[in-house]
Amino acid sequence: MDAIRTDSLTKYYGKRRGIEHIDLTVRQGDFFGFIGPNGAGKSTTIRTLLGLIRPSGGKAQILGLDTIKEREKILARVGYLPSEVSFYPGMRVKDILKLSADLRRRDCGKTSRLLCERLRLDTTRKAEELSFGNRKKTAIVCALQHEPELLILDEPTSGLDPLMQREFFEILRERNQEGTTIFLSSHILSEIQHNCTNAAMIKDGTIIAKGSIAELSRTGAKRVSICGFVDFGSLAGVKDPHSTPGSVDFLYNGNMNALLQTLSKGDIQDITVTEPELEEVFLHYYERGGGGI
């Protein structure tokens, strides 16, 4: 059984496109990344999966259950962290966490306390006194305290300082090792690359690439960094070059023999050849709308 499965999922806001024909499969136990810039349709996809908005076409299943007909059963087994967090004014953090647990008819006190300790969240503060980061932490505890089978996280780290981001991903990795499926939506590629095993890229409401992080990063091109002086002349396949005095850095997808011959004529102190960062692949997808580098 898949944790998430969508079949041609489509949402239009009147005539305006939200998402179009999204086909997505997330296996149970996966740490899945959902990449796309603002306005690409990430939040619309998530909101449709959670039943906050009704699809204009297609269908979706979460944990084998229909997202429209069996919404409550799904939500009992899912934890959701929204990108923008708002709470009821006048309530203290501990009351918000209690309300969330009560709505689930669960006693989450022990897990809630552990999470608050790890995230250093003061539960006596009132909602309107909370900084953006502390609102986010409260929402993280709400999403995790009932130990859901699937976590849907929409831009989870915005507002968290680097230390808290590290602790948060540590918690996510632990949960993932215990069997929790994690669906992480983000425009921060390093988050996806360092934590996820599989990912999908969304652009203008449609999925433009999906697969394992290794597959998505594999393009045939290499990132070449050189310390020294080389005259590339008219060498074909050099892209995105960045030169500083005494060094040059570029993407190369041309003939390797031609590159080696050119380099052999130069004065080189050091050379590094690596796979390009996912970010470079991602930027390529958004600039050209797909295809190889």
Next chain:
Amino acid sequence: MTIVKHELRQGKTAFLIWTAAISFLLMICIFLFPEMRGDMDAMGELFASMGSFTAAFGMDRLNIGTLIGFYAVECGNILGLGGAFFASLAGASILSKEEREKTAEFLLTHPVSRARVVTEKLAALLIQITVMDLMILAFSLLSMRLIGEDIPWKEVMLLHGAYFLLQLESAGACFGISAFLRRSGIGIGIGLSAMMYFLNLIANMTDHGKFLKYITPFGYCEGADIIAEGRLNAGYIAVGILFACVGIAAAYWRYSKKDIH
């Protein structure tokens, strides 16, 4: 019951302020009655000479020299308008505030059905209105006792019953509107109540406008009619109950399929 309790906690301050304000004004009016009774003959003549204005407030058929006549005119306006404003405001914002304050995403990503949200919010609204009316009634009766007057039980209970129904109708209709709104329902709530109040004044002033009594809930709260007939107008109330039911049904229908942004 979680959402009911949560709503009651969230609405506590507004509830206490409105209940205290209406009760306080009613008590002030009742405490002024013994002092004003002596002047009522002259005031009665003055009111009688004000034509349509007198009819608009039902003072052409009420003797404001008696406690119940005075109570129906003076206190009726306070309880009628105050109660209608509170019920409309609470009804018009109880669903829409979740989207306005962006808390709908929190609430509706928990395993609660939309129907349960509507039902529990409606229950919270009805509890607030019922408790408010009981408290106001208790303060009124206490004030009548304190000024040493005999309590005209039947008329007082009929008047308060009518205003309770008015609040239920206003709340029910505005509850339906609330399900369609994404922003504040405060303007709509106050505007609708004020319009209904003035429609009743127009209906009182002219025979051609009598049909308006079927539209406005203030129609069946007319103190002059209630005291003269010793009962509430079942026809007006039936239409009022219908409006409230339509509002509540619309809320269930709309909220169950509404996109939450």
